[in-house]
């Protein structure tokens with residue numbers, strides 16, 4: 001998609017959106033991409049697993065007892081299922097049709113999951129960063145939009161700190177989706193990130209925010225870099241997890 005989506009395709013999408021009225025992906029109601037009642041019907045994932053071994057069911061998606069010490073990630077909360085057709089459709093349009101307005105309803109899913117489970121409250125919320133080149137191409141960082149919504153709404157009346165540019169992507173990487181296996185994905189993101197100001201990370205409990213994860217390589221790598229920079233604990237929340245090998 002990165003290679004083929006051109007400026008002209010963006011214009012084409014824009015014209016399509018102007019010519020054909022916006023309608024809910026679920027019920028066709030007009031003027032929104034995901035209406036409140038369809039959003040409400042999307043079920044949260046009923047079980048959470050250890051993100052490291054992916055076998056053990058754990059409360060809140062925390063790393064299991066056996067993995068706790070070898071995983072830089074203290075927990076990964078997966079809000080809903082990618083098998084839900086509305087979820088996969090909405091995420092796809094959000095990322096590849098550049099529909100920024102979907103950030104709001106999609107972040108509601110992560111928010112609902114964070115409120116239903118009991119992960120400790122973060123000191124800092126960090127989006128998974130995009131490389132500046134990818135950011136120029138897409139026009140927005142989808143993780144940043146989700147993170148911003150979470151920072152504003154997780155605790156009503158109290159904006160949590162959204163740390164912009166504390167974690168950056170220093171190396172341009174191939175889209176993880178274009179890589180087949182776990183090893184390739186892992187190597188692709190290895191040392192791709194860096195912390196710009198370790199003093200601000202030190203002893204902080206961090207919540208990483210991303211849209212979709214597959215093998216978790218990107219999230220694990222970010223967590224590793226953050227822990228190395230002195231973070232106390234790193235958790236992550238995603239809307240859904242896509243099965244390996246599926247698009």
Ligand SMILES: [Zn+2]
Nearest residue numbers: 024027035038
């Ligand atoms: Zn609807």
Ligand SMILES: [Zn+2]
Nearest residue numbers: 050053064067
């Ligand atoms: Zn485990």
